Amino acid sequence: MSATGARTALDEMGAKGEFKRKDSAFRDIVQKGGRFKPEAGRYHLYVSLACPWACRCVAVMHMKGLQDVVGLSVSHPTWQHTRPGQDEHCGWAFASPGDPPLSSSTGQGSFDCADCIPDTVNGAKFVRDLYALSHDTSGKYSVPVLWDKKEKCVVNNESSEILRMFNSEFNELSSAPDLDLYPADLRAKIDEINDWVYPTINNGVYRCGFATSQEAYETAFDELFAALDRVEGILGQQRYLAGDVLTEADIRLFMTLIRFDEVYVVYFKTNKAFIHEYPNLRGYVQDLYQTPGTPA
Ligand SMILES: N[C@@H](CCC(=O)N[C@@H](CS)C(=O)NCC(=O)O)C(=O)O
Known part of the structure; x- marks a missing residue:
């Protein structure tokens, strides 16, 4: 872990060398009558296509026909230094399709930006910036992130819950309301x-x-x-x-x-x-x- 408290999954280790994944920090729910109501154009999903957890949400978003209801940004598939000169943290970075290829934070490879979708909502350069805007104290900057444009905060960063919200909470806005993946x-x-x-x-x-x-x-x-x-x-x-x-x-x-x-x-x-x-x-x-x- 860096001096600023920023960390990655690689810091989540138990005493016997076992990986101990920490729980996701943001757990609010989009639901009718709640603080975060289902509304077209209100929410934005931030993902990396390298991430299986994030891709669960992208898949269900497409299966439920919510592409015009929830916005999407796709980070570059490599991790980059997020605060060079300040700490050692490496994490997801945004880029645009026309940008020059990026290497990994360890200097390996060269990966184009063709599949990237930049952050048009907050203009963030890194996923870490979204957590900063949402006053995060956990120090882990993972995807997926479901963002609320109205309250300008992270609603939820737990894929299993975002998936369920897409499955059931947006049905009045969905083009496939009858598809139920959790009947x-x-x-x-x-x-x-x-x-x-x-x-x-x-x-x-x-x-x-x-x-x-x-x-x-x-x-x-x-x-x-x-x-x-x-x-x-x-x-x-x-x-x-x-x-x-x-x-x-x-x-x-x-x-x-x-x-x-x-x-x-x-x-x-x-x-x-x-x-x-x-x-x-x-x-x-x-x-x-x-x-x-x-x-x-
Ligand atoms: N519990 C989270 C886990 C998400 C997760 O671990 N995402 C990884 C990518 S596969 C990540 O963004 N890691 C950033 C880091 O470890 O700093 C979920 O299921 O949504």
């Missing part, structure tokens, strides 16, 4: 699935990649591959995780699986097997990739 009759089932898929797979790949002891890495690694075997078995019986309908549990899992072979196997050392080697997982990823709205 009442499946909620208990979806919650039960999320309860093990999140720690072992979604967060499990990070627990492998960020571990600083062999023991912590092996624990996360074994739990991850046991969970993938479990999903492989489930998908041998049914098309989706909760049965025969697509739910948020699938969107959440897909965002990890689609990055697995390309990114996590090398970057996070989750290298016991590739997803494409599991027949059912492979077909499931291909199926979801063809579902309108999900590719991200």
